[in-house]
Amino acid sequence: MYAELLTIWSDQPGISLAIWLAALIFIMYLGRKPAHQLIRSVGRTIHAAFRLAARSTMSLETRLQKRNAEVILSLGKDSTERSIEREFHRVNAVVSRDLSSYPTLHRQISDTINKIEEDYHSATDSPPLPPAWLEAVESIANIPQSGDATVGRILESIKKTVKQAHAETQKVYEKSSLERHKLLSGMQPMWRKLALVLGQVKDTIDGLDERSKLIDEQMETYQAIRAGEERASRLLTSSSLTQFFISGLVLFIAILGGVINFQLIAMPMSEMVGGTSQIGPMRTSDVAALVIIMVEIAMGLFLMESLRITRLFPIIGSMDDKLRKRMVVITFVILTILASVEASLAYMRDLLALDREALTQSLSGIGVVEAEFRWIPSLGQMTMGFILPFALAFVAIPLESFIHSTRTVLGLLAVVLLRCIAFVARLLGSVANHVSKTLVSVYDLIILLPLGVEQIFTGTRRRRENDAQPADSVTAVIKE
Amino acid sequence: MKRTLWISGLLILTLSACSEPTPRNKAVYLLLDTSGTYTRELDKAQHIMNYLLATLDSGDSMAIARIDSGSFSEKDIVAKTTFDLRPSTANAQKRVFKRKLDDFVDNVSKGSAHTDISGGVLQASEYLNETGAGHKYVLIFSDLEEDLVKGHIRDFTIPLSGINVIALNVTKLRSDNVNPRDYLQRLDNWEKRVGEGGGMWRVVNDLERLDRLISN
Structure with missing residues (x-):
């Protein structure tokens, strides 16, 4: 052909x-002219179509970004509300624990102060007054002796009485001083007690002060979120990304733990459900082991929900406190039972491995060798079997963070993807436009020869026209 | 529309759950030649049996029978068992099985006068089909030299559909050394008979290479 x-x-x-x-x-x-038009119009159409697509994609991207911001602000709002609520709960706990007894404390302090005041007043130093007749006696005693023996004796007697009265007064004074000292020393523990009580009050007030500062900070963040500030959104996005990677890492560790757990119980499970039956492509014993692990994780989720540590199921969080506490107990009991089952399965696994090893040795003709310290791996396996379910129960915490942060990460990825699509569409549109221009030039290059001939002819004719034009004008002037 | 989708989904699930699962268990029938001088080879059979016991698992079946003058008989079955679904019980069964074979090998004093391999294979085929296993094997531990009692009829096609027939340790006879074509002819005859019955034929003489004996 x-x-x-x-x-x-x-x-x-x-x-x-x-x-x-x-x-x-x-x-x-x-066909040069229509071909040029065709090429250019195709180029422009593709360009316009891609530009339209890019604009639509960018519009979608803007909407998605807005939605992402709304979601992240909503999550941040929820999280901050929870933090503030928690802080208020703590403040409430402090107030109800320490400051609820404040009236009693106040009365105690007042009583102590009153007692101290009374004691202080009782301890005031008031020297005893000598008897009223003592001045008269003293005046008589001070009269100079005139040599009369009788008078001398009387005076001596008076002097003696005065001295005795002084001694008695001194004795009373000393006694009262001793009592005062006793009162003052009795005040010391009261002062200490007072200082201690006031110290306790100070600590409580300081704690409340710190909490109030934290609440203030949280409130500022909350206000920023409510106002929809760009800074708050950025901070929350960054925090969400961090959460995503950290929770992802923890979940990966949990998955490894789950795999180990599965290895521990899959083999002995065949003793319960048989070693040959299958569900689809998987052995029933493997499925049973997986189910046990999944149930453990589910119980862990419910336990964490009931304890209000996570909030994946709002219905559990909004339950009546009594019912919620019952649920805590039930899930914990189920988890403990499952952990015990796992521990026993782990022990059975060890026994089975031992039995199999003994059989293999006997089949290969080697006498059965009793391994020493067999109890160590047995105990280790049992402990692991018991602990791993509880460890897996805590998966709920990173799982919640992961789920929440995944929404943000997926939103960000979708925004990036849309931007890329818009960029590629714009690029393709521009390329189509420029390619159409280039094709026009290439077209002209192919028909270079006839075009050249045309240009020569056109040039010659133009020159002729230019040459003829002055002669015509001269002729016209002459005619005039 | 939504309801129809739900019902269809449920139906598909139900039907897939009801479908007959393909059995994956194995059944092995080991025929031991107890005729003539071949009895001296029986210690090698113990080695094979140990390998089989170590390889077979819960749900698998195993039988050991001797080849004597008239092998198409249940009396020739030395031991047979289907391993329990629980690994611990299966291990106990394996121990018992091993003990039975050890006793049998220890008590074989003199060989049988004739060698009815075809009867043994027929018996094996019956047993294996009864087990309903997914993978069926007849292991013939013999020199494959058949010597029937006068009057015994064995020249018919043995039904061996879906059964792997593996000849183990096919020793060369004195006459084979004189004319090796006899040995090759013997193997060809058996291959032909097994093929006619619908079975798959293999020969494993190197007992060090048992690892692929009953691999899927």
Whole structure:
């Protein structure tokens, strides 16, 4: 077919090809204008279509970004509300624990102060007054002796009485001083007690002060979130990404733990459900082991929900406190039972492995070798079997973070993807536009020869017209 | 529309759950030639049996029978068992099985006068089909030289559909050394008979390479 076409003009393919080329170039030259229009219009159409697609994608991206911001602010709002609520709960706990007894404390302090005041007043130093007649006696005693022996004796007696009265007064004073000292020393523990009570009050107040500062900070964040500030959104996004990676890492560790757990219980499970039956492509014992692990994780989720540590199931969180506490107890009991089952399965696994090893040794003709310290791996396996379910129960915490942060991460990825699509659409549109321009030039390059001839003719005719134009004007002037 | 989708989904699930699962268990029937001088090879059979016991698992079946003058009989089955689904019980069964074979090998004093391999294979085929196992194997531990009692008819096609027949330790007879074509002819004859019955034929003479004996 092609060979026939090639030799349609001449037997020599070269000449025929040249004729074909000449004909093609001529046809292309004739259809130059519509061809240019076609190429350019196709280019512009593609360009416009891609630009429209890019604009739509960018509009979608803007909407998605807005939605992402709303979601992240909503999550942040929820999280901050929880933090503030928790802080208020703590404040409430402090107030109800320490400050609820404040009236009693106040009365205690007042009583102590009153007692101290009374004691202080009782301890005031008031020297005893000598008897009233003592001054008269003292005046008589001070009369100079005139040598009368009787008078001398009387005076001596009076002097003696005065001295005695002084001694008695001194004795009373000393006694009262001793009592005062006793009162003062009795005040010391009261002061200490007072200082201690006031110290306790100070600590409580300081704690409340710190809590109030934290609440203030949280409230500021909350207000920023409510106002929809850009900074708050950025901070929450960054925090969400961090949460995503950290919770992802913890979940990965949990998955490894789950795999180990599965290895511990899959083999002994065949003792319960048989070693050969299958559910689909999996052995029933493997499925049973997986189910146990999944139930453990589910119980862990419910336990964490009931303890209000996580909030994946709002219905559990909004339950009546009594019911919720019952649920805590029930899930914990189920988890403990499952952990015990796992521990026993782990022990059975060890026994089975031992039995199998003994059988293999007997089949291969080697006498059964009793391994020493067999109890160590047995105990280790049992402990692992008991602990791993509880460890898996805590998966609920990173799982919640992961689920919440995944929404943010997916939103961010979708935004990036949409941006890329818009960029590619814009790029393709521009490329189509420029390619159409280039194709026009290439078209002209192909028909270069007839175009050149046309330009020569056009140039000559123009020159002729230019040359003829002055002569015509001279003729017109002459005619006038 | 939604309801129809739900019902269709449930139906598909139910039907897939009801479909007959393909059995994956194995059944092995080991025929031991107790005729003539081949009894001296029986210690090698113990080696094979130990390998089989170590390889077979819960749900698999195993039987050991001797080849004597008239092997198409249940009396020739030395031991047979289907291993329990619980691994611990299966291990106990394996121990008992091993003990039985050890006793049998220890008590074989003199060989049988004739060798009825075809009867043994027929008996094996019956046993294996009864087990309903997914993978069936007849292991013939013999020199494959058949010597029937006069009047015994064995020149018919043995039904061996889906059964792998593996000849183990096919020793060369004195006459084979004189004319090796006899040995090759013997193997060809058996291959032909097994093929006619619908079975798959293999020969394993190197007992060090038992690892692929009953692999799927």
